[in-house]
Each structure stands twice: as C-alpha cells, then as structure tokens.
Amino acid sequence: MSVATILDPHTGKAKGAEHHPILSPKGIPITMEDNYQRGWRGGHLSEQEPLSSLFDGLPDHIQLMLSKSRGDSGPFAGMRPPTADRSIYEVCRYWIIADTGITAAAEAIMVPAFVFGASEMQVGSTVHMMLIGSHSAAATPGTFIFRMRWGGVAGALWATSTTLTPSNTAAATTQSFILDWWMTVRSIGTTGTAWCQGNVQLPSLLLAAATSTQVVTYLANLQIPATGAAVGANTDFTQAYGPSPTYQPSLGTATLTTHLCFLENLN
Numbered sequence: 001m002s003v004a005t006i007l008d009p010h011t012g013k014a015k016g017a018e019h020h021p022i023l024s025p026k027g028i029p030i031t032m033e034d035n036y037q038r039g040w041r042g043g044h045l046s047e048q049e050p051l052s053s054l055f056d057g058l059p060d061h062i063q064l065m066l067s068k069s070r071g072d073s074g075p076f077a078g079m080r081p082p083t084a085d086r087s088i089y090e091v092c093r094y095w096i097i098a099d100t101g102i103t104a105a106a107e108a109i110m111v112p113a114f115v116f117g118a119s120e121m122q123v124g125s126t127v128h129m130m131l132i133g134s135h136s137a138a139a140t141p142g143t144f145i146f147r148m149r150w151g152g153v154a155g156a157l158w159a160t161s162t163t164l165t166p167s168n169t170a171a172a173t174t175q176s177f178i179l180d181w182w183m184t185v186r187s188i189g190t191t192g193t194a195w196c197q198g199n200v201q202l203p204s205l206l207l208a209a210a211t212s213t214q215v216v217t218y219l220a221n222l223q224i225p226a227t228g229a230a231v232g233a234n235t236d237f238t239q240a241y242g243p244s245p246t247y248q249p250s251l252g253t254a255t256l257t258t259h260l261c262f263l264e265n266l267n
Helices: 030-037 051-057 060-070 212-221
Strands: 090-096 126-136 144-150 156-160 175-187 192-201 230-235 243-249 255-265
Touching: 126 243, 144 175, 144 192, 144 230, 156 192, 175 243, 243 255
Parallel strands: none
Antiparallel strands: 090 255, 126 175, 126 255, 144 156, 144 243, 156 230, 175 192, 192 230
C-alpha cells in the first residue's frame, strides 16, 4: 500500500510532520520562557519589571536629565510637547476670498473667522498667520492701524500697530502688502494670556519717507507693536474663538483688500 506525500504549497517539497513546541505551565514555549528568565522583554507576556525600573540605579543627575527630557520637571514642565507624528508646520486653513475691499472708517476683520475648539489652545500653542493682499492710497489716504484680536472685533486685544500714514502719491496706488502675525499662548483659562508680534510689508509706507531718520522711523513702524513685544491679556481660551486680524482706516478714501490668508499651527 502506497503512502501519500503532502507537498508544501510554497516550496513544492514534501511537507514534514508538524512540530509542536513544548509549552511551559504558562502556555509559553519553553525556549521563550528561558529567554524571559534571562531578562528579555516580551511585552505583556513578560512578568519582568518595567523597563523604567532599570533607571532606578542611575546617578541622580542622569535621572534629572531624563525627567527634564520627559517634561516632568524643569522650566518646560507641563508645557504642550511638540507632536512627532506629523509635520511641524501644518496649514490649518487658507482662504481665497472675494475681492471686497475695506473702505469704511471703522475697525473691521480682514478675513472670515477661524475658530479653534474650546480649550484646544494650551500653554505653548503657537500659530502663524500670513495675510496677502493689496492696499490703495488715494489723494487723501488718511491713516490706518493693524490689530490682532482673539474672538472678533470685540475680542481680546493682543497687539496694535502704530498709526501708519501711507504716501498720497500716484505710486502708492494699489500696492501689494504682506502681513505676518506670530502668536504663542502663555497661560490658559478664562483670563489667559498670549505673546503676539507682527510685521507688515507695505511699499506705500516707505514712499512717504524722505530723510534717513524718516526711513528708520517707518521701518520701526513696520514692526507690530513698534516699541516692543506685547502680551495680550484677558483671553477666554475656554470658548471656541480664534485669531482676528483687523484693519482700521481713519478715512474712507483708502482701500485694503485681502486676497489670501494662511494659518499655520507650528506645534
């Protein structure tokens, strides 16, 4: 009587008898049990002490450095750690809005509202907002002010530019501008605080400068605020609010139009 031979479907060779490993009383192959006894780590199957226990015998200064690296102690304890599972720079949202210029002599939001979730912002949360558009100064351009608020025109005030005076020459008509804002949360809650600074690039402001002293003054005025960093206070981070860049002209003769806005979450 012939004996049938079972072939291995992968190798085409005769398949030998299946080998059943000898198991320990715990249901683990004896060879693995031996390895665990030697100190190998095997996830939930291992009954050895956690890996962190290996640090217990390290010198105090080494344990202190490890504690700081985990964020358990030191000047950055409790701060929101950087996220490692995505790009550092993440564009949250961008707008391509209708070409509707701001002309009324009143403070107005430059772009549609963007809101973060309630209590989403934490200590150390940092965002960058870039606005790109055009500004047209008429024969009587008046003056204007840029501001960054949190939560609309009536929201918390974070930073204010100096009162800017554009040139009234024909060369100042329909000049492109770029306005950048950087914001970092310093404390949270209903009366939170945030660090905020900005920078505007607008050629019509420099066209009005004649002497070197005026040029230096105008360059300083392009920094927001012009005289030093600002810390916005009394910001309610428990509500679903977001950054609100605003523009306020003194007259209705100049026009500012925002074409693009990019909001980046930096951590």
